[in-house]
């Protein structure tokens with residue numbers, strides 16, 4: 001009975017989703033055909049689909065995807081390591097936390113793009129400044145999650161480790177990190193999101209490669225189908241990356 | 255084997271200075287099972303942590319086999335009052351933890367861990383996570399984990415405090431069997447009269463603020479014992495005798511709590 005109920009609920013959710021997607025696509029197509037808007041601003045679905053196909057079969061897309069992925073990856077590593085270190089210090093040391101934690105909290109949500117000119121001066125117009133933007137962006141959510149993660153560790157688990165005479169390294173890898181895993185994965189997820197934003201935004205501002213650059217290039221040459229194709233592909237990739245981290249968080253051993 | 259020599263520890267709090275442990279001395283012979291009993295808040299856990307080397311800055315000395323120790327010591331194993339299993343490890347991996355710390359190879363480690371899992375009666379639960387077990391089972395995992403480090407001296411801080419009476423009696427049997435088997439020197443901290451008399455060769459009664467030793471009672475009940483012993487006359491006499499000493503301390507503790515609540519209320 002209950003199971004039948006659940007199955008029915010799942011079916012109606014799928015139904016609603018399908019209806020909304022189909023309706024949106026139909027409205028889009030109608031708008032495109034009506035010619036109400038400026039020519040080409042709303043290209044037809046067919047034009048977008050073939051643009052997606054052309055995009056995915058061209059080598060330059062993969063080159064630029066690689067550039068963006070590498071920049072985001074390096075940004076996550078640098079910003080993540082920095083955020084983790086600072087977060088652990090803030091979480092473990094009451095004095096440092098009183099001195100700096102509010103600063104981290106207030107800086108966290110401010111738009112990091114205002115630092116972009118500085119980053120260009122420091123790290124040049126190439127990948128360096130893009131990585132810096134991504135790293136600054138993901139530093140904050142990861143630092144904040146690590147600080148709260150370390151504070152929510154059950155103190156007795158630390159005493160267990162000490163009573164078995166674990167070394168500092170063993171304490172860190174066998175107790176602190178696994179005990180902080182939930183908040184850390186969450187921080188990584190938020191961090192990934194803002195690292196993508198930071199890096200792409202920087203690429204759209206000043207760059208000659210990367211997906212952000214491709215989008216802005218498509219825009220400035222008024223190639224709307226290509227621009228939409230890029231946006232759609234990028235959106236899918238971001239969703240996939242998030243889902244991957246989400247799966248990491250939910251997997252057993254948590 | 256274990257010697258505690260004139261240990262004192264004070265805590266300074268906003269309420270003033272609390273003499274948590276005040277000039278406590280005792281010695282436990284090899285293979286002996288000793289309990290310390292006292293009302294809650296009398297300083298039992300503080301003493302436990304001092305002996306285990308997790309609390310510093312105290313007066314007096316802790317000696318193992320005649321040597322003064324500072325900090326943690328490999329001969330001492332601790333079982334904590336709080337829920338202390340690692341929720342991200344299976345039962346077997348929890349128990350293998352100390353062996354992992356000492357760098358034992360995986361296969362040998364798991365084999366040894368398995369031995370201690372069986373010893374506490376948890377065969378069949380090796381692959382379970384703590385969240386899937388009952389409180390009593392989790393405490394057994396914690397006990398097995400400490401046993402796996404093969405300490406010569408076993409310290410336990412109210413390990414069964416959170417369990418119901420039946421589970422507590424049966425686990426007590428299990429602990430006694432293991433102690434007979436391994437001949438471990440054991441110090442059990444408890445606030446439970448039955449538990450203290452059921453398990454111990456000797457019971458030390460602690461006072462409430464300052465935390466001093468008030469009395470020492472030898473428990474002359476035959477070995478091997480099991481939980482059936484609780485219905486014997488001699489058992490009842492020991493419990494009554496210890497309660498006589500403990501009663502005054504416990505009521506002082508309760509009065510203190512009440513006063514604190516009243517004071518907090520009048521402050522508002």
Ligand SMILES: Nc1ncnc2c1ncn2[C@@H]1O[C@H](COP(=O)(O)OP(=O)(O)O)[C@@H](O)[C@H]1O
Pocket residue numbers: 265266267272274292293294295296297298299300301
């Ligand atoms: N870290 C601490 N700081 C201040 N006071 C403490 C601390 N640890 C324990 N105390 C106080 O010392 C007294 C003894 O505590 P504890 O050893 O935990 O007692 P028990 O284990 O017998 O219940 C209590 O009044 C407690 O409030």
Ligand SMILES: [Mg+2]
Pocket residue numbers: 298299300335411412
């Ligand atoms: Mg206690």
